């Protein structure tokens with residue numbers, strides 16, 4: 001990912017990602033590694049500008065595009081791994097959860113889902129993605145407390161699989177993970193993966209419209225807009241301090 005300054009997802013970038021995923025799905029690949037070209041930030045999540053004082057039509061398109069990206073990512077036949085070379089809050093964390101394996105670079109980085117702190121409720125398919133990786137009890141506590149984990153904590157609860165010393169090491173660990181499937185029939189691997197992931201995929205496919213309505217309702221809630229206003233200001237003012 002290379003969308004400075006923080007690899008955030010706006011509508012256009014989501015379309016680019018969808019096109020790339022369509023492209024790679026046609027190729028006979030062993031696996032894909034998601035990482036960031038931006039030092040210290042894997043992804044800062046969704047672009048807050050998309051949902052602060054939004055245009056309604058664009059907001060609906062935006063969430064529908066988020067759904068598209070995750071349906072495609074969860075459903076990829078080949079192995080997926082994330083070399084998390086920096087902060088991965090919110091949708092940055094969800095992106096890594098869509099992969100089968102996560103190596104995170106050691107450093108003063110945070111990963112987790114902090115939406116509740118903004119008054120936002122995570123949707124059922126995202127909750128399912130998290131409790132397929134870490135136990136339900138940890139998921140509930142993490143989501144309700146808007147917990148952002150440091151690297152050691154993330155390893156301890158299983159939110160990441162390994163700690164890497166740097167980006168290259170993280171990528172090498174991802175490659176080693178992908179090589180584990182060299183001798184496994186592709187079809188068997190792909191179907192097993194699909195069945196393991198059927199909960200979030202099924203929710204996403206069957207409840208798309210309801211999910212969009214829920215998202216729009218949450219975002220347009222006046223108290224959420226107030227929270228977002230403060231949050232945007234806080235991010236802007238960070239540099240001035």
Ligand SMILES: CC/C=C\C/C=C\C/C=C\CC/C=C/CC(=O)SCCNC(=O)CCNC(=O)[C@H](O)C(C)(C)COP(=O)(O)OP(=O)(O)OC[C@H]1O[C@@H](n2cnc3c(N)ncnc32)[C@H](O)[C@@H]1OP(=O)(O)O
Nearest residue numbers: 005006008044045046047048087089090091121122123235
């Ligand atoms: C709100 C969603 C609404 C409804 C959802 C409902 C249901 C769905 C539930 C879950 C779905 C999945 C979740 C999605 C929600 C999100 O992803 S919301 C985004 C949440 N992200 C964050 O809270 C991260 C905010 N950023 C940071 O904490 C820091 O930037 C970070 C620790 C990542 C890096 O810190 P640092 O290295 O110091 O860099 P800066 O803070 O200086 O940032 C660099 C520039 O990037 C801009 N920026 C950072 N994050 C965002 C962002 N999310 N959107 C837009 N812009 C962002 C920042 O302003 C700086 O810009 P500048 O250089 O000043 O121009």
